[in-house]
Amino acid sequence: MSETILIIEDEPKVARLARDYLEKNGYRVLVANDGDNGLAMARREKPDLLVLDLMLPGMDGLDVCRALRRESDLPIIMLTARAEETDRLIGLEIGADDYISKPFSPRELVARVRALLRRAKGRVYVSGIIRVGELELNTDNHSVVLAGESIHLTRIEFNLLETMARHPGQIFPRAQLLENLHGVAYIGYDRSIDAHIKNLRRKIEEDPANPKYILTVYAIGYKFSDEHR
Ligand code: CA
Numbered sequence: 001m002s003e004t005i006l007i008i009e010d011e012p013k014v015a016r017l018a019r020d021y022l023e024k025n026g027y028r029v030l031v032a033n034d035g036d037n038g039l040a041m042a043r044r045e046k047p048d049l050l051v052l053d054l055m056l057p058g059m060d061g062l063d064v065c066r067a068l069r070r071e072s073d074l075p076i077i078m079l080t081a082r083a084e085e086t087d088r089l090i091g092l093e094i095g096a097d098d099y100i101s102k103p104f105s106p107r108e109l110v111a112r113v114r115a116l117l118r119r120a121k122g123r124v125y126v127s128g129i130i131r132v133g134e135l136e137l138n139t140d141n142h143s144v145v146l147a148g149e150s151i152h153l154t155r156i157e158f159n160l161l162e163t164m165a166r167h168p169g170q171i172f173p174r175a176q177l178l179e180n181l182h183g184v185a186y187i188g189y190d191r192s193i194d195a196h197i198k199n200l201r202r203k204i205e206e207d208p209a210n211p212k213y214i215l216t217v218y219a220i221g222y223k224f225s226d227e228h229r
Pocket of ligand 1: 009010011053054055056
């Protein structure tokens with residue numbers, strides 16, 4: 001069965017171009033032309049991937065992305081205009097998996113869709129439990145328990161934490177963490193990692209200002225403390 005792509009885009013020309021190319025490449029395509037309908041459609045139709053325009057009438061792309069991230073791991077590609085650099089950054093921060101600047105070539109869109117679907121399907125996690133200090137990560141069901149209490153992490157947060165916790169003491173440059181998350185190192189977007197780390201620390205550190213698990217490596221990135229072994 002072919003995979004279903006939902007496009008939420010209010011410009012008919014752009015939506016049509018994207019739909020035509022994706023259909024030509026064997027995907028089943030649904031189109032919504034505003035945020036509210038798009039969100040409802042995403043919930044109802046459960047597509048395999050979402051192409052989401054940022055500037056939409058009514059509920060905008062960021063709101064839609066935020067709402068969906070709270071409830072699913074649906075792969076999301078954001079469409080942004082060139083002038084919307086900060087929005088792009090926010091998009092990645094709130095959990096979009098990739099973005100494409102407008103105007104984009106439909107061929108590029110298809111390539112990104114294909115790559116993201118492959119990545120989403122191939123998310124292979126080595127099974128097992130990672131235990132560090134009072135922290136326990138279950139890589140089978142992505143649950144996290146801290147001092148006996150279960151805590152909720154987003155997929156991105158879990159991915160970051162797992163990556164680092166598997167290799168305590170190893171220094172991870174921001175660009176490497178970013179590439180690990182998105183499959184691409186977005187030059188200039190290294191700092192979007194900081195927002196995720198901040199959220200993670202708030203959830204797992206007793207004193208986020210004085211972390212004992214996720215340590216900052218000045219001017220480079222982060223590492224997971226190796227003092228808990
Ligand atoms: Ca738009």
